Amino acid sequence: MWRSITILLLISISATVMFTLIAISANQHTASVIDAVISNWFAGAEYDLSEVMSWISFLGSGEVLMIFTALLMLWLGLKKKAYAQSLFVAAVMGGGVLLNLALKFLFQRGRPEDSSYFEIFGYTFEWVSYSFPSGHAMRAFLFWALIIYLIWLYVRQTRAKIIFSLLFVLLTLFIGSSRVMLDAHFPTDILAAFAISLAWFTLCLAGFQIFYDKRLRKERGNRLKESENLYGRS
Template sequence: MKINVIYILTISVFLSMVFLIDSNKFDKLLLDWMNQLTPSSLQEPMSYLTKLGSGEVMIILTLVLMGFLYFKREKLYALMLGVIVFGGLFLNLGLKLLFQRERPGEVRYLEVFGQSFELASYSFPSGHTMRTFLLFAFIIYISYLFITKRAIRLISYAIAVFCISVVALSRMILEAHYPSDIIAAISISILWFIICIRVVPGLVRKYSRTQAPS
């Protein structure tokens, strides 16, 4: 029942943000409020912190964590992480191409490991936010499962929440995204994350049974 409520809430929030794409009143109100509260001195540090959510950093961190889990014989969780993050990358790209919302600033193009592609990087939903949320939500998840010391677990939670929050805020402070892009990214990421952690283990067990010798 609780999971169904989360499904309904996340889908409802995402669809609400979709309806706001053609109207910038909501985004303008929040951006004006943020500009009033945010000192100009934050621009430079945020320009560095936002790189945490870049595709290059997320891919490297994901592969490192997958390798660590595989080395620790946690192959299911390594696979789950790959599906969550890399599946999320394709989901984000598909949604961007579906809605094709222009960014609040100048037109940007997709760039991976220094290579620029002649494909516009659309605004909705925020890729930085989705990537960061999915990776660090998984870190919270495995911390809950495997870290027994409460203090270390709480530190892990705090670092993960900080990383998600600072990347999401940086995208708005740097005017790379509208607030609705960020809210949509978080809502669809929650939905995708829950689907993955519920579906992937079942598919793996089903595949293992079909491959087992009779």
């Protein structure tokens, strides 16, 4: 177990370093060299795919993933009786949202198109909406990473695991790309969001494995004591 936890922590540290490097390279208010290069790849395509990208971007919106997260937690808690995993989902998604807000206010990078509002369930609120890192990209990465983790946990067929994992990885990449093509974010906002999301997810997964291992050991110890007491009475 400790080997896998060490690997997860190393991934988390590496992703954090990557996020830091991206943050340093990105100018606070204007596009960096990385942004200019990546934006050239998308040049012209945003006009042809704007409607499709809007729908894809919607899949990373706060209200959609809030509903998906609630349904996932209910499925884990009520259907699978996996209460610890349900709390793990809440920690990953809830902590990710708070981390994203903290980083946005820390860097305070303006968007490609100035925006001082955000929307939730169709309601518009006047509030400064910073760009770095992308909230859509972070939420999408964390949620679909959770789905991939649960697929490898519950699905038995290896081929199905691989196919669904690739599909959700592509969906996450498309959601991130849609934010650039809709001029809602700079490319470095997306790259930074993916990096810090990977760092947060692997850190949470390492912590969950430690917690879950201790819980299993405690349950085994209690069962052992019960069996010893049972044989002692007989």
